[in-house]
Amino acid sequence: MRARSAPFHTFVLSLLAAVMAFAAAIGPWAPLLRPAAAAGSPDLTVESITINPNDPSVGDAVSIVVQVKNIGNAPSPSCYVTAEIDGAIIDNQSINGLQPGMTATAVFSWPATAGVHVIEATADSTDIVAESNETSNTASYTLE
Numbered sequence: 001m002r003a004r005s006a007p008f009h010t011f012v013l014s015l016l017a018a019v020m021a022f023a024a025a026i027g028p029w030a031p032l033l034r035p036a037a038a039a040g041s042p043d044l045t046v047e048s049i050t051i052n053p054n055d056p057s058v059g060d061a062v063s064i065v066v067q068v069k070n071i072g073n074a075p076s077p078s079c080y081v082t083a084e085i086d087g088a089i090i091d092n093q094s095i096n097g098l099q100p101g102m103t104a105t106a107v108f109s110w111p112a113t114a115g116v117h118v119i120e121a122t123a124d125s126t127d128i129v130a131e132s133n134e135t136s137n138t139a140s141y142t143l144e
Helices: 006-033
Strands: 044-052 061-070 079-085 088-095 103-111 117-123 138-143
Touching: 044 117, 044 138, 061 079, 061 117, 079 103, 088 103
Parallel strands: none
Antiparallel strands: 044 061, 061 103, 079 088, 079 117, 117 138
């Protein structure tokens, strides 16, 4: 490896000093030089939770159908949807990325038990999607 000569180091230091002086001089104008933010963000929401059968008996295999919609104005990458019964996770499923306005379906299975149950579904349950609204990802359904 060839050693750099002193003039190169002098040039680099001079360039660094010039950049720092320029940055100090523009001060309040700096935000105008930043790149513009992306033209929108995805926003995943649980549009609906339905079950089949509608009125299950103890021991029935219940299908929990979760519709996830991108109500944002940019595409979302693939992510996970989680279903819970009474606060206990029953499964996680991956859904493909969604264009704005598109919907994906995740279907979960659960053996019905006696009593009233709260089914909760969360889109982007691992928080991998940077969304315009991170608080709209969960919905619930009460099975009586």
